[in-house]
Amino acid sequence: MMKSEQPKQTKPAQIFGQSFTPFTSKSAPTDRLLSATCVGRRARIPDRARQRRTGIEQLNASCGGRRTKTAKRNDESRERAAQRWSPRFRAGVERATRAESWLIDRPRVLKQSGGNAREISMSLLGKAAVAMWWSVRPEQRSEFGDWHSHEHFPERMGIPGFRRGSRWTSTTDAEGFFVLYELAEYEVLTSKGYLDRLNAPTPWSTKMMPHHLGMIRSQCRLIESFGGGVATSLATIRLSPQAGCEADLQAHLANTLGTLAQKPGLTGAHLLRTDTPRTSAPTTEQQIRGKDGAADWIVLLSGYDADVVEAAIASPLSPGSLGALGAQNNPTIGSYRLAFTMTPQDVAAG
Structure with a gap:
């Protein structure tokens, strides 16, 4: 009697310092993974597209380059949409990107708390x-x-x-x-x-x-x-x-x-x-x-x-x-x- 084939266990991926199981073709959309992983200060940055691209790149790397067809189609659709942006809309995106870089690069200092140095962002x-x-x-x-x-x-x-x-x-x-x-x-x-x-x-x-x-x-x-x-x-x-x-x-x-x-x-x-x-x-x-x-x-x-x-x-x-x-x-x-x-x-x- 043949044993039923057990589903292959997927190795958890490390994304933004946390462990997550990569999605398969029957899993939830990639955006759901990003919503779970993009926590903290960076998740509040207005440029969601940049976060999405970063998360996808890390996910792809953790999965050994394997991607679902749906995710690839989503990427292609976003690229086509980007090519149709008007110059005025592009200028707005560039200004938002500069604003994001200010938030990401905000100065950081070491504060002492209970004898241990911790890094915080200056407001x-x-x-x-x-x-x-x-x-x-x-x-x-x-x-x-x-x-x-x-x-x-x-x-x-x-x-x-x-x-x-x-x-x-x-x-x-x-x-x-x-x-x-x-x-x-x-x-x-x-x-x-x-x-x-x-x-x-x-x-x-x-x-x-x-x-x-x-x-x-x-x-x-x-x-x-x-x-x-x-x-x-x-x-x-x-x-x-x-x-x-x-x-x-x-x-x-x-x-x-x-x-x-x-x-x-x-x-x-x-x-x-x-x-x-x-x-x-x-x-x-x-x-x-x-x-x-x-x-x-x-x-x-x-x-x-x-x-x-x-x-x-x-x-x-x-x-x-x-x-x-x-x-x-x-x-x-x-x-x-x-x-x-x-x-x-x-x-x-x-």
Whole structure:
């Protein structure tokens, strides 16, 4: 009596660091495998087509090159569709691909947790930033907004390494502004592209620079970052550590900010530290404005609920609480709402 033939066992495949049994011709569609494997941050990237191609390539390699006829037909259909894309649609796909590369290549740092180093993603778009505070008189605000939105921001976003700019208006000072530029690397601060712009302001910039009153301009390294995105409300805290308390203060702030970023109403909490590059002379823009001040340490707390942001400033990040953590007792606190934001993709789309 002949024994019934047992189905052949398929060796599990390793895809994205996890084991999965490859599909046969009678299995579910390939997309289902990708849905199971494309987990975490990469699964949320808009360019699904790129994920699909990557997953198929890994699946094909794990199966020794064997593919189902259905999967091959799907590939051919996608290729034919891609050839029919209009130039405008192709341009949109290219912009989305650039956005994806920013998410994939976001800076990573080692954090200590329980004695073990773990790798996390920074939520701001880079490892450095320029944080600035200044005032503009009411009679200049209209032209300032026009210049800053339509000339100055696009100019800055055209500099290699500039990833996002945001402008915020004070909710407590009718003349106050806060501006944040997020940079890919600290070295962008001394790059030729940036210094060339600082030393060759446009005629409109030359006209507007003297109206930046009480300028505080800090060129910073990103120290701690939790959460992400751009929200509608923002609090800034300029502070300095007590002598000998730098390490303890940073550790306490990291713990506090990490907890706050997960609360309902809040979206992000970040710690920056000013590290002014050594340059040979003040730039032309600095000479026009006059001497700029600089902060020391900077805390940024953002959220979609202004009341929750204010509550955090009144309690866990109040001057008294910060003093108990090791900060000096004279922090400067500001509250802001979002006025405008721009990325290099916005410039390219225009």
